[in-house]
Amino acid sequence: MGEGVADGQMNYMRVGDEPFHPKLRSHSSRVPCEVGKKPLFCVAVKRQRRAMDAPRDTSMTESPKHNQSLTYWIAGAIVAAIAVALTAPEFAVHFEIGGELFLRALKMIVVPLVFTSVMCGVLGLGDVRQLGRPGATAVGYYLCTTVLAVVIGLIVVNVIRPGVGTVDPAVLEKFAQGAELPNGQTEAPGMGVVLENLALMLITDNLFAAAADTQLLPIIVFTIAIGALMTTMMDRVRSIATLVTEANDLLLRFVLALMKLAPIGIFCLVTARFGKAHADGRFFEEISQIGWYFAAVIIGLAIHGFIVLPLIYYVVTKKNPYHYMGAMSQALLTAFSTASSSATLPVTLECAESAGVSKRSTEFVIPLGATINMDGTALYEAAAAIFIAQAIGFDLTLSDQLIVAVTATLAAIGAAGIPEAGLVTMLIVLGAVGLPLEYLGLILAVDWLLDRFRTAVNVLGDSIGAAVVGTTIPDAEPTTPT
């Protein structure tokens, strides 16, 4: 979709309703697509012309009203799920299978969709050299907003001081005896190892293994490289280009169809998880122990999600950020329900395109963001480390807090978009300032719930990033290398 949410007005045209890349359409009027000498964009133009000429399939096009009603259904499903979980937790856990099926269906399309979407993004730019500016803007945006999130986390936790005198010494004693660490890890990796791992995350020695593990970053790197080469090979790869763009449209249609089942899937996911927590019987007791920590993280996430990110959106696009957030609400609710930004990725892509964000931006900014841009996770990691230090009376100097800020940023970049991944990378932050790792147990009990809120903020950061970066991608026609 080319044009944006005009001052919050959502454009509900769907994939396939208009030419794939508006700039390709304009190019087509000027440059003849000669037989036997077809640049890639000519292929796309022809395909788009065919799509425009074809009888319009209205079965999948939805009115704003319908789309909005789906959002209400999803929100209602979450409220109903929590109500069921709180009143009948034993019954609620039986819905787990329904939730798992929905989650699997979402995850099933993540890898192919990342491949087709990023490839379309590169092909749409026409020349990989055009990737430089939006690419740098995207990475710059990610870094700046992640650092902002960390700073907010640090300020909130230093002002509220949730760990000072609030945690029962008996509870601290229990964790001091040693607690099981996530992933069975016994020690925190050093900074050199962290940086090495971040670099290794970029390239895989086995693309299929990466795909099987939903490691998106090497897939994105591979796709950008292949897409870049394709733009230099022109007519020799036009059938691959057509196939990939059509597959991308098809996968997005699949997401649309899947979202019709979202209220049921999300109800099952949420009721089973909340029911499990409630059935354990200790949840309310544990949350009351560290309630101030919980509140501090939620306040920090709210400041970042409702004030900072919307402000950035407004300053850059001059549009109403809350309308845009409304347009993204299905993705945000899905993120809350699945606690996974990777699993939410198909919905995020679909919502951003429906909301009118430049296709050229969404196609590679959102997949990259879902992988490395985690504002909510960064904020939580910084806040949690300081909370633990406060609770055990560990004195953190200003330079220690600076180390927390840097490591929380790196840890968030390295965290996978899966449930509670942030808890694992927290070890990096704790280890960097010498905090005893076993006290991580202190925040374990509420982590699954906080995870949902921070995942929603992660997805919001990606969505706003796509809109912001979208403004920097010129509408100029692609240049095809010779």
Ligand code: ASP
């Ligand atoms: N669950 C988060 C996500 O998928 C990562 C985390 O903070 O644990 O974005």
